[in-house]
Amino acid sequence: MFVTRFAPSPTGPLHLGHAYSAILAHDMARAAGGRFLLRMEDTDLDRCKPEYDALIQEDLTWLGLDWDGPIHHQAPQIAYYNARLEALDGKGLLYPCSCTRSDIRAALAAPQEGIAFNVYPGTCRGRPMASRKPGDALRLNLAAALEVLAAADLSFTETGPAHAGQHRVGPDAALRQIGDVVLSRKGEDIVAYFLASAFDDADQGITHVIRGEDLFDFTPVQVILQHLFGLPTPVYHHHRLIRDDQGKRLAKRDDARALSKYRAEGATPADIRRMVGLPNP
Ligand code: GLU
Numbered sequence: 626m627f628v629t630r631f632a633p634s635p636t637g638p639l640h641l642g643h644a645y646s647a648i649l650a651h652d653m654a655r656a657a658g659g660r661f662l663l664r665m666e667d668t669d670l671d672r673c674k675p676e677y678d679a680l681i682q683e684d685l686t687w688l689g690l691d692w693d694g695p696i697h698h699q700a701p702q703i704a705y706y707n708a709r710l711e712a713l714d715g716k717g718l719l720y721p722c723s724c725t726r727s728d729i730r731a732a733l734a735a736p737q738e739g740i741a742f743n744v745y746p747g748t749c750r751g752r753p754m755a756s757r758k759p760g761d762a763l764r765l766n767l768a769a770a771l772e773v774l775a776a777a778d779l780s781f782t783e784t785g786p787a788h789a790g791q792h793r794v795g796p797d798a799a800l801r802q803i804g805d806v807v808l809s810r811k812g813e814d815i816v817a818y819f820l821a822s823a824f825d826d827a828d829q830g831i832t833h834v835i836r837g838e839d840l841f842d843f844t845p846v847q848v849i850l851q852h853l854f855g856l857p858t859p860v861y862h863h864h865r866l867i868r869d870d871q872g873k874r875l876a877k878r879d880d881a882r883a884l885s886k887y888r889a890e891g892a893t894p895a896d897i898r899r900m901v902g903l904p905n906p
Contacts, residue, residue, distance in 0.1 A: 627659025635677035638883040645901040663692040721757035744804035762811035785863035827856035
C-alpha cells in the first residue's frame, strides 16, 4: 500500500510551493490507490501558531485535497521523541554540546536551500553525557555511529526527476557533509526536525516521502538515523521547487504568494494547479 504525507510547519500561510507539494503527494497517493496523510510539524513552539494550523487545513480543503485519518501533530509528542532519543545515549552515540551557534536553531527549524548542515568541528565531542548542563544541545557522534553501522546498507531509492536512482550514503561523504548533527535543540529538549520526521514516517507507515528538493540533502542523515533506530527507509521523491520571478525558492515570508491571497482574489483551485504546472483531474 502506497502511503505518503504532506508535512507542513504551521509557521505561516501556505504558498504556491506548498500547494504544489501537497497536490503532487495527494495525486500520487490517489493514483496508486494509497493513503494521503496530513502531519503538522509544529515543534517550534515559538513560531507555530494555531491560526496557521487552521488556515492550512482550510487551504487544503479548498484545493480539494482530502487527507486520510486524523491530522498528526508533533508538539504533543516531544516527550516521546526524547524518550526514544535515549536509545542512542545507551549506545554511547550522543554527547552534550554547549557551543553557541546562533544559526543552529535556524538550521534545525527551517532548512534553507543549499545550507543543509553546518558541519560541526567537534569541540565538545569528548564530553560525557554526565556533564550535560540544562542549556546544552545533544549531538550525534557520527564517526561512532558509522562504526556501529559498518555492515548496514545505507542507501535509499529516489524517484524525483533531479536525482532519480539508488543513492548510497558513503561514510566519508557523510563525515564531510553532515558531521555531528544536533539531535536535540540547545536548551529546549526538542528533537531536530529530521529526527522527529524520521520517527513519524516510520510510525505512520509512510512508504513514499514526497517533498521539495531543498530537503534532498537531509535524506542521508535520515537514512543513518533510520538504521540506528531500526526504522524502515521509505522511497524518496524530491520534487522541483516553485520559484518567484527572480528564481528564488518561495518561503513562508513570501505572503504575496499565499494561497489565501489568491483565493481572496477569486482564483479557483484549477487556476492554482495551472499556475504550478500540474494537470487538472
Ligand atoms: N516540515 C517540513 C517543511 O515544511 C517538511 C518535512 C518533510 O516533508 O520531510 O519544510
